[in-house]
Amino acid sequence: MSTEFTCRICCLGAGYVGGPTMTVIAKMCPDIKVTVCDLSERRIAAWNSKSLPIYEPGLQEIVEGARGKNLFFSTDIDAAVREADIIFVSVNTPTKKSGIGAGQAADLQYWELAGRHIASIAEGPKIIVEKSTVPVKTAAAMARVLESNSKFAFEVLSNPEFLAEGTAVEDLLRPDRVLVGGEQTPAGLAAIDKLANIYRRWVPTEKVLTTNLWSAELSKLTANAFLAQRISSINSISALCENTGADVDEVAHAIGVDSRIGPKFLRASVGFGGSCFQKDILNLVYLCRSFGLPEVANYWEAVITMNNWQKQRFAEKMVSAMFNTVSGKKIAVLGFAFKKDTGDTRETPAIHVCEQMIKEGAALSIYDPKVTVEQMNYDLGSPSPDKVCMEQDAYVACAGAHAIAVLTEWDEFKTLDYSRIYTSMVKPCFVFDGRNILDHAKLRQIGFQVFAIGKSFSNETVLD
Numbered sequence: 001m002s003t004e005f006t007c008r009i010c011c012l013g014a015g016y017v018g019g020p021t022m023t024v025i026a027k028m029c030p031d032i033k034v035t036v037c038d039l040s041e042r043r044i045a046a047w048n049s050k051s052l053p054i055y056e057p058g059l060q061e062i063v064e065g066a067r068g069k070n071l072f073f074s075t076d077i078d079a080a081v082r083e084a085d086i087i088f089v090s091v092n093t094p095t096k097k098s099g100i101g102a103g104q105a106a107d108l109q110y111w112e113l114a115g116r117h118i119a120s121i122a123e124g125p126k127i128i129v130e131k132s133t134v135p136v137k138t139a140a141a142m143a144r145v146l147e148s149n150s151k152f153a154f155e156v157l158s159n160p161e162f163l164a165e166g167t168a169v170e171d172l173l174r175p176d177r178v179l180v181g182g183e184q185t186p187a188g189l190a191a192i193d194k195l196a197n198i199y200r201r202w203v204p205t206e207k208v209l210t211t212n213l214w215s216a217e218l219s220k221l222t223a224n225a226f227l228a229q230r231i232s233s234i235n236s237i238s239a240l241c242e243n244t245g246a247d248v249d250e251v252a253h254a255i256g257v258d259s260r261i262g263p264k265f266l267r268a269s270v271g272f273g274g275s276c277f278q279k280d281i282l283n284l285v286y287l288c289r290s291f292g293l294p295e296v297a298n299y300w301e302a303v304i305t306m307n308n309w310q311k312q313r314f315a316e317k318m319v320s321a322m323f324n325t326v327s328g329k330k331i332a333v334l335g336f337a338f339k340k341d342t343g344d345t346r347e348t349p350a351i352h353v354c355e356q357m358i359k360e361g362a363a364l365s366i367y368d369p370k371v372t373v374e375q376m377n378y379d380l381g382s383p384s385p386d387k388v389c390m391e392q393d394a395y396v397a398c399a400g401a402h403a404i405a406v407l408t409e410w411d412e413f414k415t416l417d418y419s420r421i422y423t424s425m426v427k428p429c430f431v432f433d434g435r436n437i438l439d440h441a442k443l444r445q446i447g448f449q450v451f452a453i454g455k456s457f458s459n460e461t462v463l464d
């Protein structure tokens with residue numbers, strides 16, 4: 001292939017962020033060579049195959065269009081780092097499981113190891129880009145790690161990623177904004193400009209925001225905290241709706257048309273999931289406590305408390321509605337991913353609800369169009385097959401069940417033939433719609449007992 005590339009980019013971490021982000025840069029900048037690296041040979045092999053390691057609508061086509069031309073997936077980290085002008089670090093930064101800050105602080109071991117590795121093999125100056133979500137001031141720690149282990153000059157930039165799973169390609173092609181933070185020195189400003197100019201190839205200039213390092217790092221945590229807060233807020237109101245006869249969708253619409261509030265992220269649900277919201281808020285909470293701001297920490301922690309309560313409340317509602325016992329009953333679970341259009345199950349509320357049902361003695365049959373059987377087994381701690389079975393078809397999952405729980409808002413669940421499903425189920429048949437996506441009036445007409453989030457648990461058949 002041509003050696004005429006104008007710039008060489010390398011990305012450490014070929015996950016949900018590194019893979020799609022680099023793929024879109026490669027598509028939009030054919031003159032830039034982009035190499036995405038990972039320690040996991042399996043993951044890299046999948047990126048180089050026909051079945052990519054992650055599912056994102058539209059991603060496959062773009063990967064296939066650029067792979068082998070200016071987009072490469074490799075485990076040869078050293079070679080990619082050596083030749084790169086710009087190195088993105090997009091490794092995982094999960095919540096710490098043990099030691100100081102366990103359960104809250106971000107585990108920065110992968111991030112620091114990546115930094116040390118870069119310093120040990122770099123043969124010249126580089127721009128290092130924080131793509132991972134990290135605590136404020138991580139860039140300073142990274143700069144020290146690099147400086148102490150290399151004679152070359154490194155500029156560390158913060159370029160947090162705001163893509164959401166399921167819409168990653170669209171979010172990357174048409175972002176609301178791109179944020180680049182860096183040191184406010186001549187070298188720092190030059191590095192900011194170099195990275196910002198890459199994005200400006202396809203993102204309108206006014207949407208490419210440049211800030212100091214700490215603002216960029218903190219903006220990422222703050223954005224996720226605000227988004228999750230909206231969901232917890234509407235979920236808290238959903239409980240009140242169930243007790244008062246108000247309808248949470250009507251309330252969300254009525255407040256969302258106020259342009260100061262806006263309509264997005266007001267869908268009441270069984271709870272938010274995903275690898276980011278909980279982790280990043282806990283990270284923010286930990287940061288506030290370490291800066292001696294317990295009131296601020298408590299304020300944001302309540303977003304998580306409300307989310308945990310919502311998941312538990314949903315599970316308890318299922319049990320109480322089904323005559324206070326689900327023991328020996330079959331429950332069909334429709335949807336296991338944390339949201340539609342992804343196979344990702346990290347922190348999915350389905351895990352909590354399923355675990356509660358298993359504890360109560362129910363037998364589960366789970367169907368999700370994108371989550372693999374292996375993944376569900378792993379998430380549920382390899383349950384015995386007589387307690388949990390994974391089906392490849394929603395109708396098979398529902399046959400013989402006492403209840404259906406909709407835990408992910410997959411579009412295909414809206415158009416299932418519920419009359420057919422009703423006929424195949426044990427009576428009375430219950431539907432627990434954890435995403436408010438089904439036509440509840442129609443289900444009641446068929447004969448289902450319907451529970452939906454933020455709606456009265458009224459089971460009278462609605463007659464036209």
Ligand SMILES: NC(=O)c1ccc[n+]([C@@H]2O[C@H](COP(=O)([O-])OP(=O)(O)OC[C@H]3O[C@@H](n4cnc5c(N)ncnc54)[C@H](O)[C@@H]3O)[C@@H](O)[C@H]2O)c1
Pocket residue numbers: 012013014015016017018037038039040043077090091092093110111113114117131132133134161162163164165275276
């Ligand atoms: N998932 C999202 O939607 C999303 C969105 C925005 C930001 N983020 C943030 O981006 C970061 C990455 O998230 P993700 O979901 O892509 O994680 P991920 O777990 O899918 O991918 C991270 C990858 O990094 C690899 N890795 C770890 N250390 C490495 C090293 N030294 N060299 C090379 N590869 C290494 C791991 O093997 C793994 O494949 C996290 O900080 C996350 O908070 C995630």
Ligand SMILES: O=c1ccn([C@@H]2O[C@H](COP(=O)(O)OP(=O)(O)O[C@H]3O[C@H](CO)[C@@H](O)[C@H](O)[C@H]3O)[C@@H](O)[C@H]2O)c(=O)[nH]1
Pocket residue numbers: 133161162163164165166224227231264265266267268269270271272273274275276277338339340
């Ligand atoms: O009105 C809503 C919107 C979302 N959700 C749930 O919230 C969770 C998160 O959804 P979403 O934010 O769409 O997906 P993520 O991929 O987790 O993306 C979030 O987390 C990423 C990682 O930091 C950020 O980059 C994104 O900007 C941010 O939206 C999912 O369980 C959704 O079902 C609701 O319950 N109600």
